[in-house]
Amino acid sequence: MPISRRALAAAFAVCVALPLSACGSGGDGGGTADASGKVEGDITFQTWNLRANFKDYFEGVIADFEKKYPGTKVKWVDQPAEGYADKISADAAGGTLPDVVNVSPDLVAPLAKAGLALDLDKAAGKYKKEYLDGAWASHQVPGTQGTYAFPWYLNTGPLFYNKALFKEAGLDADQPPKTYDEVFDAALKMAKETDGKVATLANVPTIEDFGRYGVELMNKQGNGFSFNDAKGVELLTKYKELYDAKALDPQALTATPESSGKKFLTGAVAMNPGSALDLGNFKKQVPNLYKNIGITDQITSTGHVNMYVMGVMVNAQTKRTPAAVAFAHYVTDAEHQMSFAKQVAIFPSTAGSLDDPYFTKEDGTDETRVRVAAAKSLKNAVNYTPVLFSEQMKTELRNEVAKALQGKESPKEALDNAVKACDTLLQQQG
């Protein structure tokens, strides 16, 4: 049977029409926000690069949950860290988002705006009091009303410094810098004494650095950025001075947290932020550095250190809302957060957990010293990164900061341009 022209034309029309159909309104998965029914059914739980190190822990949690709620079955999937946001966006766009998803606040914001994240104030408000207030609020999205993920683990960390490099530069290794001014002075001295061969800092300032410096990041209405104020310009001007003196690593303009971490390991930079987890790495990978490691508090002008928050979101379109909400709560309740914190150097977001002796008593080792100090600082820590600050906005800020450091724009011009670009992106987000 020969293929007729009409059939070919029809096939072509289908090919054109299919993508066009994607321009219509999104499908309504038809989930319910009512979590009060019986906890039963099959659900899928997605984590963010946790299988490699915590397989036994999660399998145990899932088995316990299924035992507690007969008739439930949890399928656990884990995605690699690289491209996690892309995986979620592909799933979200394709309608295959798992029922329970490990997210960070910046990931949950667009999902909430697209109606894909369940409002837990409505569906699980009774659990709110179990969590630290700040942690619960971290998954609230300006422009929407509600909370869109259970807070999970928190992290923060001290500033590590290389005592040997400090001594070589004539700096007091036992009196590390405590304020921004002291850091800048030490960095300039380090660069001068080493003829620019050892930088003190390896990263350009990010949005959280501006926040920690005391810059107002967003306006009061939450609908525009404001980090181009006098304080922001002041911070960038200081960094420009450091960059010119090679006190800020010349490759900082293209650095990633991983590359700057490596520079610290090789002694190319003298200070680097980290967490309790890094101490173990130093001990194992670079014993010589570990012998010379100095630990000081995170620098902040606001009195509040920065914290990173992880959350567990429930898909608003899940067909098993009671089971999904119950499981998300189960993973993040005080008991399980505490047991997870004992597996790895993270901190629970549940009220009262940070008062556990595990987080308050030192045993003389550096690990417990860092853990206790971090737990103490977390009680009034702030997640400085605005939840609406997308990856594209981070790139805009980074590029404008780089222009200022290279002298292509003044710090004021650079921040004005960054705010303008970020505001445009914010408006486009809707």
Add this chain to the structure above:
Amino acid sequence: MATPTVSRIRRQLPTSPWLFAAPGLLIIGAFILYPFLSTLVNAFTDRRTLIPGEFVGLANFRELLGDDMFWIGLRNSTLYVVGVVPALVILPLLLAMLVQKNIPGITFFRSAFYTPVVASIVVVGLIWVWLLDERGLVNSLLETIGVGRIGFLSDQWLLLLSAMAVTVWKGLGYYMIIYLAALANVPRELHEAAAVDGAGAIRRFVTVTVPAVRSTMVLVGALSSVAAFKVFSEVYLMAGPSGGPAGEDTTLVMLVQRTGTGLTGRVGYASAISVVVFVVTVALMLLVLRADRRDET
């Protein structure tokens, strides 16, 4: 008289070719044609990752014209073609001529030159980042001989040049193999006749080898120019996700990735950039093929 089986085959003959081609057509339709058409349609919408778009006409293309980052991307992708293609047309030919001779141990060199082709681009990128780092092997050597350290990975132009060098280094072996096949078809008598007429090695290269492999050179030129214009991995790995200092090393495909991915990705705008990339690559192919045809006439 035809047997029943033969007559059944005859009856079905018109559809048979389509049945055989169906798996391939389905794959092409699903993974090439549909995404291509989808991109084309999206380019005229304001579609975002999670928000279905509305038709916006040429708005995305108008926005491109005023987007500095688009022009930076276009500049860098074009520079990449200009820098990489001549090297990838000429150097693999010389390399192929070098390893064409059947002398003991030559297989080792052929394999060695081909090794970068099979190496993972991520591994290759990381090795070169390590080599060219401010404190890497290359800078240590340069410092030892008194040249001083060079900011291969901190200067926007050196970064682009370094990425080009990696592309050329990694591509040499691949195109060398193509040239080896072409060189094997050059009649030995032509070289012998030219040598008898007094032609030296360079003269023989220009008047015998190059004309004999000209069509292969055109093919290599076309393939490498399209690949160079669409460069992503090398620049991404060496310049970082932000595209070098202040994004000055961003290429068009990097811009597509940065703009169109993630939960807040501007799929419509990224599709418009993709359409531009498509048009330019098709134009590049046509240019190379046209130049070839003109040379032939």
